[in-house]
Amino acid sequence: MLQEKLPDNMYVGLEVPSKPSPNWTRFVCVSDTHNTVNSENFHLPDGDILLHAGDLTKNGALSQIESAVDWLKGLPHGRKIVIAGNHDTCLDEPFYQHNWRRFHTQNQDSVKALEVIRNAGCGIVYLEDESFTIPENGYNVYGSPYSPEFFNWAFNGDRGDFLKEKWSRIPSTTHILMTHGPPVNILDRVRNENVGCVDLWERVKEIKPLFHVFGHIHESYGVVEKRWENGHENNAKSTVFINASSCSYEYKPVHKPIVFDLPPLDSSE
Numbered sequence: 001m002l003q004e005k006l007p008d009n010m011y012v013g014l015e016v017p018s019k020p021s022p023n024w025t026r027f028v029c030v031s032d033t034h035n036t037v038n039s040e041n042f043h044l045p046d047g048d049i050l051l052h053a054g055d056l057t058k059n060g061a062l063s064q065i066e067s068a069v070d071w072l073k074g075l076p077h078g079r080k081i082v083i084a085g086n087h088d089t090c091l092d093e094p095f096y097q098h099n100w101r102r103f104h105t106q107n108q109d110s111v112k113a114l115e116v117i118r119n120a121g122c123g124i125v126y127l128e129d130e131s132f133t134i135p136e137n138g139y140n141v142y143g144s145p146y147s148p149e150f151f152n153w154a155f156n157g158d159r160g161d162f163l164k165e166k167w168s169r170i171p172s173t174t175h176i177l178m179t180h181g182p183p184v185n186i187l188d189r190v191r192n193e194n195v196g197c198v199d200l201w202e203r204v205k206e207i208k209p210l211f212h213v214f215g216h217i218h219e220s221y222g223v224v225e226k227r228w229e230n231g232h233e234n235n236a237k238s239t240v241f242i243n244a245s246s247c248s249y250e251y252k253p254v255h256k257p258i259v260f261d262l263p264p265l266d267s268s269e
């Protein structure tokens with residue numbers, strides 16, 4: 001669901017105008033690429049920072065992680081901020097050690113998979129329940145791979161206390177939040193059900209980040225802006241929610257990347 005009119009300085013797809021000023025930062029959002037990036041249908045616009053909200057792979061085999069990381073390394077974006085999703089099984093080491101037989105005929109080297117993505121270089125920043133401050137513009141990004149339990153895949157967490165604790169770690173100073181799954185009632189529709197996380201929504205309401213980028217629910221790809229009433233002076237007046245799932249319900253890369261531009265943090269532009 002794309003809003004009829006996108007918020008200012010936001011675009012969808014490849015045909016995007018130049019940034020308002022060279023000192024602004026262009027963010028390009030994608031998610032749920034599931035190793036489909038070599039398909040003819042998959043293209044990304046240029047930008048300063050790529051945000052990838054998880055499900056890089058089909059089922060998290062080491063070769064699939066390596067292939068996704070090779071793709072990220074070759075992109076022109078100066079930084080690529082990435083989280084895992086429930087399909088990136090090998091990156092959830094304790095989960096993988098108990099469950100690898102469900103996904104692979106051979107136990108993959110999950111320690112190596114984590115090294116491959118954490119030590120990739122080429123501007124790749126892998127976040128697992130942690131923050132990163134973008135040196136060029138001062139924005140704080142927080143990333144978490146967790147999503148509510150659904151058939152016991154990687155980084156699944158029980159709704160309630162487990163996920164509440166995960167979300168309590170998101171600093172209130174977060175400007176750009178990246179989670180694999182959506183908060184409840186926002187771009188989280190599966191057939192006639194809203195399957196997003198209630199506890200994530202409660203935390204997002206407290207933090208009021210400028211942007212919340214996620215994926216996971218492929219068929220609810222889109223952008224929604226929520227205006228906050230009675231916002232605290234340090235919080236944003238609105239949050240733009242982006243479900244950046246590239247793949248469709250059928251795992252075909254049909255949805256276009258979503259782009260937003262931000263001025264330097266302390267600028268009045």
Ligand SMILES: Nc1nc2c(ncn2[C@@H]2O[C@H](COP(=O)(O)O)[C@@H](O)[C@H]2O)c(=O)[nH]1
Nearest residue numbers: 055086087149150190195216217218219249
């Ligand atoms: N009813 C629910 N459906 C869900 C949930 N989480 C995911 N899904 C469905 O699966 C696809 C793909 O997700 P993926 O992680 O396998 O790539 C998604 O688009 C939904 O249709 C859930 O919690 N409840």
Ligand SMILES: [Mn+2]
Nearest residue numbers: 032055216218
């Ligand atoms: Mn997915």
Ligand SMILES: [Mn+2]
Nearest residue numbers: 055085086216
């Ligand atoms: Mn997923």
